[in-house]
Amino acid sequence: AQKITQTQPGMFVQEKEAVTLDCTYDTSDPSYGLFWYKQPSSGEMIFLIYQGSYDQQNATEGRYSLNFQKARKSANLVISASQLGDSAMYFCAMKGAGSYQLTFGKGTKLSVIP
Amino acid sequence: DVKVTQSSRYLVKRTGEKVFLECVQDMDHENMFWYRQDPGLGLRLIYFSYDVKMKEKGDIPEGYSVSREKKERFSLILESASTNQTSMYLCASSLITGVDNEQFFGPGTRLTVL
Numbered sequence: 201a202q203k204i205t206q207t208q209p210g211m212f213v214q215e216k217e218a219v220t221l222d223c224t225y226d227t228s229d230p231s232y233g234l235f236w237y238k239q240p241s242s243g244e245m246i247f248l249i250y251q252g253s254y255d256q257q258n259a260t261e262g263r264y265s266l267n268f269q270k271a272r273k274s275a276n277l278v279i280s281a282s283q284l285g286d287s288a289m290y291f292c293a294m295k296g297a298g299s300y301q302l303t304f305g306k307g308t309k310l311s312v313i314p
Numbered sequence: 315d316v317k318v319t320q321s322s323r324y325l326v327k328r329t330g331e332k333v334f335l336e337c338v339q340d341m342d343h344e345n346m347f348w349y350r351q352d353p354g355l356g357l358r359l360i361y362f363s364y365d366v367k368m369k370e371k372g373d374i375p376e377g378y379s380v381s382r383e384k385k386e387r388f389s390l391i392l393e394s395a396s397t398n399q400t401s402m403y404l405c406a407s408s409l410i411t412g413v414d415n416e417q418f419f420g421p422g423t424r425l426t427v428l
Contacts, residue, residue: 209354233413243323245357245404245419252414291356297413300345300364301372306356 202227204292204305212311213282220267221277221308223292229253231297234275236266239289239307248290251275279310287312317341318420320405326426333392335423337405344410346388347417348372348380351402363388364410395427 203226213219225234236248251259251266259266267276275294279286289309293302321336339346345364349357349372359372361380369380377399381389388407392399402424406417 231413235416237419243402243404243422243424245406247416247418250414250416293357295413295415300362300370301347301359302357302417304357306354 202229202232202294202296202299202303204294204303206292206305206308208308209306210309210311212313213279213286215284215312215314216281218278218280219282219310221279221290221292221310223275223277223305225273225275225292225294227294227296229296229299233295234266234268235293235295235302236264236275236277237291237293238286239291241288245291249277282312284312284314286310318405318407318418320403320420320423322423323421324424324426326428327392327395328428329396331392331395331427333395333425333427335390335392335403335405335425337388337390337407337420338386339388339407339418340386341407341418342385343407343418344385345408345417346382347406347408348378348388348390349404349406350374351404351422357404360390395425397427399425400427401425 234251238246292305347362348360363382405420408417409415
C-alpha cells in the first residue's frame with residue numbers, strides 16, 4: 201500500500217519569497233514516481249513537476265523544484281519567488297511501478313500575501 | 315495539448331435520481347480515471363479503466379458504476395444519487411502505465427444532491 205502525507209493544511213508566504221511545501225511518502229515499491237499538482241480555485245488540477253525514484257538529481261521546472269530525499273522518504277516542493285497566482289491547493293501524489301493509480305495526499309492550501 | 319473535458323461544471327440533482335457524468339479526452343490515452351474530491355480528504359479514486367470495456371474498482375466504488383464503450387469516453391454513473399455523493403468529481407487520463415506518466419485532469423464537476 202502507498203501513502204502520502206502532507207502535514208501542512210495551510211500556509212502563507214509573502215510575495216516574491218520562497219516557500220517549501222512538505223510531502224512524505226511510504227511505499228514498498230522499489231520503483232515509483234512522485235508528482236506535484238496545483239489546483240487553483242477554478243478546480244482544474246495542473247501538473248507541476250515529476251521525480252522518479254531512481255533519478256539522481258532533483259527535478260526542476262521553472263520556479264518549481266523538488267527536494268527529493270529518498271532515505272527520508274520526502275519529496276518537498278519548493279516554489280521560488282512566489283507570485284499572487286501561486287495561491288492554490290497543492291497536492292503531492294505517487295505511483296508505483298506497474299500501478300495504474302495515483303495516490304494523493306490531502307493537500308496544502310497556499311496563500312500568497314501581497 | 316492534452317484536453318480532458320467533462321460534460322458539466324455544475325450539476326444539481328435530487329435524491330434517487332440516476333446521474334451520468336461524462337468525460338472525454340482527445341489524446342488517445344489508454345487509461346482513464348474518476349476521482350471524487352472532498353475537503354480534507356484529498357482525491358480518492360472511484361474507478362479506472364485501462365482499455366475499452368475494461369474497468370477496475372478504486373478505493374471507493376460503492377454507489378457508483380462506470381462505462382467505457384469508446385477509448386476517448388469514460389462515464390461515471392450514480393445509479394441512485396444520495397446526499398453523501400455531493401462532491402467534486404474529477405476525471406483524468408494518462409498513457410499506458412509507467413511511473414513517469416502524469417495524469418491529465420478535466421475541469422471537474424461540482425455535483426450537489428438535494
